[in-house]
């Protein structure tokens with residue numbers, strides 16, 4: 237890692253100088269391998285130790301998890317006499333997805349290794365309720381949870397003790413709200429009491445018999461009005477970390493005459509502005525500066541061939557490549573996963589069929605919200621440990637997940653909101669490491685680049701031609717000079733043909749392709765607001781879309797049922813006077 241990068245990411249102080257217990261600092265060094273705190277940890281830990289409510293807005297992969305876990309463990313360690321399981325839950329970490337739940341729990345487990353009396357645990361959708369109930373009955377000191385399942389236990393598990401709860405942490409707060417958990421969060425806060433008197437006693441110690449004080453923390457790599465609402469609801473006089481203070485104060489002074497009287501305290505005033513500032517909706521996002529960001533302009537019908545070619549090229553360039561590919565729907569993930577795992581290839585037609593080899597040589601995993609919990613868990617663990625692999629996923633993997641050494645993020649389907657772009661690419665270039673991101677765009681979609689530009693995200697063009705020219709072609713090299721467009725490139729034509737004939741002989745795969753085609757169009761029509769201007773289904777050639785799923789058939793055949801459904805839905809919406817919204821057509825998957 238370059239020296240400059242290290243300075244941007246890491247602080248110059250030590251963990252112990254932040255006030256953390258020596259035993260915890262040893263644990264961070266020996267068990268986790270962390271020598272010094274990151275910048276965000278150095279800023280956040282002392283504030284949490286001081287008992288203040290906090291709102292943290294920092295780039296992806298900068299160590300936010302330790303920033304809140306370490307000071308909480310420090311506090312719990314100070315309880316005298318020691319806390320015991322029977323006293324129930326002291327800290328609650330709310331996360332949007334199951335994988336993030338497992339990930340935070342795993343970190344906790346490591347950190348608590350030598351503090352055996354502080355018990356970590358998790359509850360989340362997809363797990364056995366009765367097993368969770370019995371774990372809650374025994375007592376969990378630090379509980380990591382997804383909102384739906386937590387609410388379920390708050391309502392139905394009488395043995396769940398939370399009378400001593402002191403901390404509520406919202407990790408990836410904006411995603412929790414985007415997934416539509418707002419109502420659940422309000423109910424949860426109702427059960428637990430939304431905001432209480434923060435602050436600790438003067439000697440900074442706690443008695444397990446004293447009245448629990450409440451301290452809430454909210455963390456997010458991106459901010460929006462919903463986060464602002466949650467912050468106002470749950471945080472009391474918070475310290476804001478990572479928020480662009482210059483912009484905030486300029487904006488405040490501009491508006492102060494009009495607003496101060498009606499809004500009240502300065503902090504609430506700042507929170508009010510947070511969601512409205514250019515900082516949140518228009519201006520720059522926090523992106524790792526070392527991240528290489530590019531886009532590739534691909535005609536619709538050649539998308540699949542180009543994706544496969546780029547993946548193969550990445551694999552050939554470097555033996556250990558970990559790539560994450562984002563798709564818009566679960567069906568698309570399933571189809572591409574089956575295809576990439578099964579597709580075999582022999583570039584020279586004269587060679588015997590049985591000598592075909594796997595087109596992609598590395599292991600392919602899939603992850604989306606419709607999978608069984610066991611499959612999700614296997615993928616999560618498998619992709620983490622593999623040295624070279626491809627993960628095909630939906631946005632369920634976009635937030636917070638910390639897969640080590642991811643080298644490249646490919647956004648095969650556009651992310652929509654720019655904040656989603658930021659979280660997706662944030663799965664690479666973590667903690668100052670290297671990383672590349674590649675965004676697929678069709679020629680009709682290139683205006684999306686301007687949308688990203690508004691947020692300070694600018695992308696360079698990927699050298700596609702150079703990559704496809706590098707593939708071997710039997711007896712056709714002379715044609716390369718003559719081709720006029722990507723879709724007419726001999727390599728593209730040859731591979732497309734092979735894919736189509738492969739699919740036509742595999743009926744199960746072909747059905748998956750049809751399902752994926754339909755759901756892809758549905759997701760495409762569901763882009764929201766401004767983006768509808770860029771991603772217009774009317775501009776698509778459905779025959780080319782079909783080709784991008786390896787289908788030869790015309791969309792009237794494969795997409796017939798979809799078109800009928802689509803027309804029906806439009807008619808119904810018209811009758812109800814509704815406008816179509818992305819959420820109503822393609823609901824985001826919940827964790």
Ligand SMILES: Nc1ncnc2c1ncn2[C@@H]1O[C@H](COP(=O)(O)OP(=O)(O)OP(=O)(O)O)[C@@H](O)[C@H]1O
Pocket residue numbers: 269270271272273274277294295296297298299300301302457635636637638662663666667
């Ligand atoms: N002080 C440290 N020194 C070295 N590595 C660290 C340190 N703190 C955290 N890390 C590592 O940095 C990586 C990113 O941490 P983490 O997942 O907490 O980031 P994040 O800011 O929450 O990211 P995101 O916004 O994507 O959720 C993890 O692999 C973690 O183990």
